[in-house]
Amino acid sequence: MPTGGGKSLTCELARPRGEFIADDIDQLPAICSDGVTKGVTFVISPLISLINDQSRHLCNLNIPAIAYTGDLSQADKNLAHEQLSKREPHTKVVYVTPEMMSMGGTIKHIMRDLHSRQRLARFVIDEAHCVSQVSTFLAIVLEPER
Secondary structure, rough: OOOOOOOHHHHHHHHHHHHHHHHHHHHHHHHHHHOOOOOOEEEOOHHHHHHHHHHHHHHOOOEEEEEEEOOHHHHHHHHHHHHOOOOOOOOOOOOOHHHHHHOOOOOHHHHHHHHHHOOOOEEEEEHHHHHHHHHHHHHHHOOOOO
């Protein structure tokens, strides 16, 4: 499919049983809020422009989303950290680049904390070539601390 054809896994999250319905994206709030995978979804994408477009689109649909990229000011990062550290985070989707994940530190701590509190819903890797970049990081994040 061409760019902009709806291949993104963010759109796939909204498709019930693999069926395509043009307005499926409107079902995303229920998918992110209900069921056994409640919590924050992390979408890993290397494309900052796509991250910005998709997070803006979700926010326009009243789905709280954060674009966690190197473009964020420290003040905005601090706000994101504060939001994700809440007992019940309001944010449902966090878009993050593989580079931001590999920097570790705070985002790794936040993911580990969400996981331990059962508020880490899922990871979505939006570009197949990112799998090798993030698999080691995810194994470290989800491994119990020693």
